[in-house]
Amino acid sequence: MGARPAVTLKALAAELGLNPSTVSRVLNDPRGLGSRWASPDTTERIFALAEERGYRKNPYAASLRTAKSHMIGVVVPRLQDYVLATMYEGIDEAASEHGYFTVVSNSLDDPAAHRAKAEKLLDRRADGLIFGDALFEDPFLDELADRGVAFTLVSRRSPGHRSVTCDDYTGGRLVAEHLVASGRRSFGLIAGDPRASTSIDRCAGFLDALAEHGLGVDPSRVAPGGFDASAGSAAAARILAAGPLPEAVFAVNDFAAIGALGVLTREGISVPEDTALVGFNDTPLAGSVGLTTVRSPMHRIGRQGFELLMDVLDGKDVESVRLPPELVVRTST
CATH class of the missing domain: 3.40.50.2300 (Response regulator)
Known part of the structure; x- marks a missing residue:
């Protein structure tokens, strides 16, 4: 059995007998049922029909209107590494709190893959990038900075670029x-x-x-x-x-x-x-x-790496952060 075609705003508006722009404004209003774009009765009718028909917002159409995708690309050496996986959890957690979603890709610490994965994420309209695989001497980061791409580094630092790392x-x-x-x-x-x-x-x-x-x-x-x-x-x-x-x-x-x-x-x-x-x-x-x-405060590094990127996207003048380490003595010494 084939998938049902996606329900569009125009289809909802036609069924409700309303202007598509009114339906769009109500459904995209962060106040939800408290929207001021229509009367309470009309607002309730719009949300009820949208739920009944299984309507979902089109993020690509929204990104074309706002010039923002609310997607952040993350490149790490390998996600099976517990350290980077924990940092990524922090990144993704903070992203969700800010209304963003993340896409992660592995470079396997190969400079060519590091470049290729980042470019593919930018091609897919990532608003910014977070690198967990930066090399200390990394010419590609210099290129991205010259192009005005917003990015931050986590786990590893590279001189001249904003990062959140352990000290x-x-x-x-x-x-x-x-x-x-x-x-x-x-x-x-x-x-x-x-x-x-x-x-x-x-x-x-x-x-x-x-x-x-x-x-x-x-x-x-x-x-x-x-x-x-x-x-x-x-x-x-x-x-x-x-x-x-x-x-x-x-x-x-x-x-x-x-x-x-x-x-x-x-x-x-x-x-x-x-x-x-x-x-x-x-x-x-x-x-x-x-x-x-x-x-090393791995989860915190990820969270703060995302927060730092948000500041960069907002045009703020921010500095790199080094978080304090803690010695944990066990039986091996």
Whole structure:
């Protein structure tokens, strides 16, 4: 059985014996049944028939009249990542409260896909964009800014562009101070993706704080890669192959830390007795395995990223926001 044709404003107006513009004004009036565009009886008749006939507003027609789609495009590396998924929940929650809806797309941290997905969202009349996959050096963001496209960044920052992030540098410092205070003096660093500010800032904070104590990390024990468990496993294997076991390992992401934990366990290395292990973000899995980590306010980052975009769309002069991290000490240290 075929789908019923959509009910139009003109069809409703004809059945009611009213002018289509009157029906349109009543149905689009945010006061609903309290609309002043028609008498109470007429307003009630309009809404009753619209409900009976299954009338739905046409958002595309409305966007042509108002030049706004009330749609926000969101680009993330991968939505299966708990951190980005939680931030997206915050974005979508705030969007709903403002009468917007969101469309999310994955770039897999590929610069070409990052560009292509954003352009497709703009082609579909997105009012603005939120990027969770920005690279620290990101020429495409400079292009968008030159074109006057409204956008904000979440999770990662890029110089010259508005963002809402955790204060990742401070988070890295918190890890170093905790490990030094617990007596550790040699370290391994699972450094994540060197293109992302999350890796850059967390590593910088960690290394700077160690340097203030006259300590450092041997370059052979700094292992960049990705943010998932497999990348953490590979990085941990490289650190172990580089020489004596470090007294502590800092992974700039919980999932990378959990991948490292698997390698340490397979090698018969006890955590924290033989080496301490710290992650970053405080995902639920971190708590379940007793991982010391740095709590990032993921949901709040998403909400504030959307609010910042609303300010940008309103033409306000706004600055980037860095939210404070919190060290969560568990059994792995």
